[in-house]
Amino acid sequence: MPEQTTTQIFDLGDFQLSTGFILPNAKLSYKTHGSLNPAKDNAILFPHFLGGAPEALEIFIGEDRPLDPRKYFIILPGLFGNGFSSSPSNTEPPFDQGAFPQTNIADDVIAQHRLVTEVFNIKELHLVLGWSVGALQTYEWAVRFPNMIKRAASIAGAPKPSPWTTLWLRTAIEEPVVSDPAWNNGFYTDPQAIQGGLRRQAHVMALTLPPLGFYREDEEVWRSMGFISRDDFISRFWEAFMVPQDPNNLITQSRKTRAADPSFGGDLAAALQQIKAKMFVVAFTGDMMFPPEECKRDAQRIPNAQFREISSISGHLTTFALTEQDRQAMDDVLQEILAD
Amino acid sequence: MPEQTTTQIFDLGDFQLSTGFILPNAKLSYKTHGSLNPAKDNAILFPHFLGGAPEALEIFIGEDRPLDPRKYFIILPGLFGNGFSSSPSNTEPPFDQGAFPQTNIADDVIAQHRLVTEVFNIKELHLVLGWSVGALQTYEWAVRFPNMIKRAASIAGAPKPSPWTTLWLRTAIEEPVVSDPAWNNGFYTDPQAIQGGLRRQAHVMALTLPPLGFYREDEEVWRSMGFISRDDFISRFWEAFMVPQDPNNLITQSRKTRAADPSFGGDLAAALQQIKAKMFVVAFTGDMMFPPEECKRDAQRIPNAQFREISSISGHLTTFALTEQDRQAMDDVLQEILAD
Numbered sequence: 001m002p003e004q005t006t007t008q009i010f011d012l013g014d015f016q017l018s019t020g021f022i023l024p025n026a027k028l029s030y031k032t033h034g035s036l037n038p039a040k041d042n043a044i045l046f047p048h049f050l051g052g053a054p055e056a057l058e059i060f061i062g063e064d065r066p067l068d069p070r071k072y073f074i075i076l077p078g079l080f081g082n083g084f085s086s087s088p089s090n091t092e093p094p095f096d097q098g099a100f101p102q103t104n105i106a107d108d109v110i111a112q113h114r115l116v117t118e119v120f121n122i123k124e125l126h127l128v129l130g131w132s133v134g135a136l137q138t139y140e141w142a143v144r145f146p147n148m149i150k151r152a153a154s155i156a157g158a159p160k161p162s163p164w165t166t167l168w169l170r171t172a173i174e175e176p177v178v179s180d181p182a183w184n185n186g187f188y189t190d191p192q193a194i195q196g197g198l199r200r201q202a203h204v205m206a207l208t209l210p211p212l213g214f215y216r217e218d219e220e221v222w223r224s225m226g227f228i229s230r231d232d233f234i235s236r237f238w239e240a241f242m243v244p245q246d247p248n249n250l251i252t253q254s255r256k257t258r259a260a261d262p263s264f265g266g267d268l269a270a271a272l273q274q275i276k277a278k279m280f281v282v283a284f285t286g287d288m289m290f291p292p293e294e295c296k297r298d299a300q301r302i303p304n305a306q307f308r309e310i311s312s313i314s315g316h317l318t319t320f321a322l323t324e325q326d327r328q329a330m331d332d333v334l335q336e337i338l339a340d
Numbered sequence: 341m342p343e344q345t346t347t348q349i350f351d352l353g354d355f356q357l358s359t360g361f362i363l364p365n366a367k368l369s370y371k372t373h374g375s376l377n378p379a380k381d382n383a384i385l386f387p388h389f390l391g392g393a394p395e396a397l398e399i400f401i402g403e404d405r406p407l408d409p410r411k412y413f414i415i416l417p418g419l420f421g422n423g424f425s426s427s428p429s430n431t432e433p434p435f436d437q438g439a440f441p442q443t444n445i446a447d448d449v450i451a452q453h454r455l456v457t458e459v460f461n462i463k464e465l466h467l468v469l470g471w472s473v474g475a476l477q478t479y480e481w482a483v484r485f486p487n488m489i490k491r492a493a494s495i496a497g498a499p500k501p502s503p504w505t506t507l508w509l510r511t512a513i514e515e516p517v518v519s520d521p522a523w524n525n526g527f528y529t530d531p532q533a534i535q536g537g538l539r540r541q542a543h544v545m546a547l548t549l550p551p552l553g554f555y556r557e558d559e560e561v562w563r564s565m566g567f568i569s570r571d572d573f574i575s576r577f578w579e580a581f582m583v584p585q586d587p588n589n590l591i592t593q594s595r596k597t598r599a600a601d602p603s604f605g606g607d608l609a610a611a612l613q614q615i616k617a618k619m620f621v622v623a624f625t626g627d628m629m630f631p632p633e634e635c636k637r638d639a640q641r642i643p644n645a646q647f648r649e650i651s652s653i654s655g656h657l658t659t660f661a662l663t664e665q666d667r668q669a670m671d672d673v674l675q676e677i678l679a680d
Contacts, residue, residue, distance in 0.1 A: 162555065162556060162557070163555035163556065163557065163570050164547070164552075164554075164555045164556070167543070167546065167547055167555065167570065167574075168547060170543070171540075171543040171544055171546075171547045172547070175540050175543060176519075176540075179516075179519070179520070179536055179537070179540060180519070181521040196519055197519075200511075200515050200516075200519060203507070203510070203511045203515060204511055204544060204547075206507065206511075207504070207507055207508060207511045207512070207544075207548065208547065208548060212504075212628055212631055213631070213633075214504075215502065215503035215504045215507065216502060216503065216504070216634070217502070217503065230503050230507065234507075288552055291552055291553070293553075294556070
């Protein structure tokens with residue numbers, strides 16, 4: 001684990017969202033590791049995933065880890081709706097709770113760009129990378145600010161979610177809480193009143209995110225991750241992840257993910273052609289959300305992209321390095337991405 | 341389509357369930373097509389699937405269809421909880437609605453056996469076959485009454501559900517309705533009050549039952565089935581299937597499916613060794629619920645079984661013959677099963 005750092009807040013002021021709202025006193029949370037060098041050319045931006053927090057990404061950061069703070073200045077930016085940045089759970093009326101405005105991934109990236117340029121005066125990022133919804137942010141970065149990014153890596157992600165993935169977001173993330181008896185249009189008094197819905201989210205995730213065969217009697221992959229039964233895995237991994245979340249915050253993140261599109265409804269192939277970064281498109285075998293064949297197709301649409309498939313028993317969850325093999329595979333691919 | 345026949349009811353009297361309850365005036369619904377020949381050796385038993393009804397299976401029945409009523413006497417038996425047989429929705433107190441007792445697949449098969457032997461005086465069935473939960477009944481038949489079955493066919497099924505499948509039943513079928521604000525422990529006054537939950541069931545089914553790639557932009561498999569969008573498919577196929585259902589009936593069917601096990605918690609491999617029928621284990625490529633590799637393993641545990649994999653773009657849904665190719669593939673395998 002890296003040295004402890006604290007979450008910081010960048011004041012964005014009154015921030016104009018692409019959805020036609022102005023968010024007063026908007027905030028972007030972030031953490032950093034390491035130091036920006038005098039040339040300001042050692043910065044890595046690593047946005048996080050849906051429901052996640054920077055801490056989850058710190059497994060890759062540390063001395064002798066792929067993202068070494070002795071060498072790199074690593075910025076872990078938040079996104080709107082993550083509970084630390086401006087979110088339904090921490091915003092004043094009229095934009096509190098169920099009335100928090102729709103935001104787009106593009107808004108997050110614009111806010112992150114302001115952080116990078118205004119706070120750190122960085123002109124070029126050595127690397128932008130992200131997993132899952134972090135990868136959606138990476139694509140938005142690579143298309144929107146092509147001259148600012150030297151390297152980019154999408155890890156189990158896509159420029160825009162597939163029809164299956166948007167159905168997943170609606171079914172796994174939104175419906176279980178929106179249908180909860182305590183939901184009250186998002187104006188609940190206590191997020192824990194909706195923990196039934198949060199647990200149902202966890203169950204649909206447990207059903208759909210591990211790869212086929214994960215639970216099979218003759219494989220029981222969860223054993224290699226330290227769980228003693230399928231339901232122990234569901235409780236201590238999925239429910240433990242979901243129950244502390246704020247439902248409105250999750251809905252905000254889910255809706256922006258569903259709408260993600262670097263071409264804003266235009267020509268996505270043309271948008272991807274604009275990417276100048278040296279890009280790695282990394283996929284995990286058995287990932288139902290971002291299947292390798294789809295990621296491979298994405299890589300073929302980007303001028304300077306390479307496709308890598310990581311063979312794993314963990315599918316979409318490979319990033320979490322729940323097994324030693326996954327940890328090694330993730331380390332290896334990050335090292336390759338950073339190699340010159 | 342075959343000639344119209346009506347649903348009939350076999351009175352089972354006071355029926356002792358394997359779960360320790362006696363169901364007073366128990367009923368088993370069934371339909372038949374064709375006539376039993378004098379030798380009583382042309383009977384085919386074709387139990388139906390979860391949430392299904394005999395009508396859905398009639399696509400395979402008719403003159404010049406694989407199950408030709410000029411040649412075969414085809415019995416389409418119900419199961420407890422299907423809404424026609426004894427079910428939460430049609431049973432008197434104290435076993436009405438949310439108080440309907442747990443039943444097992446074995447109870448259905450015992451009731452079906454009584455129908456076959458007491459009503460029709462059949463000593464040997466030419467074929468028992470079923471899809472999905474119908475296949476679970478087929479396995480129970482083949483293990484419980486090995487001397488009565490000449491041929492058996494499991495189509496996209498298993499002797500007992502896998503850990504993924506039991507998680508699916510809990511997550512896709514049970515939780516969406518049990519968590520509905522109108523559920524009231526199963527003592528609702530109108531099943532339609534729970535249609536929000538029924539639609540959420542439909543959405544998890546839409547997410548998990550088509551094969552990977554089904555919704556992909558460059559495949560859009562639903563087009564070949566006559567739908568104009570993903571959400572049109574979800575509405576007119578999945579919601580149309582689920583919304584008319586009675587939630588308690590679905591829960592009854594789901595719970596018995598979760599508990600299905602021809603060895604009753606004993607040695608399943610030994611139980612499968614008892615099967616004497618010539619058996620076909622048919623799997624569909626891309627079926628996440630009953631993956632071909634699992635079905636193949638099942639076939640290897642049965643003395644006289646052959647494994648067949650049907651290549652299809654429809655995965656678990658291939659049985660419905662939603663495309664001409666699926667219809668042809670299903671017809672072909674049924675003809676092979678019936679060939680001497």
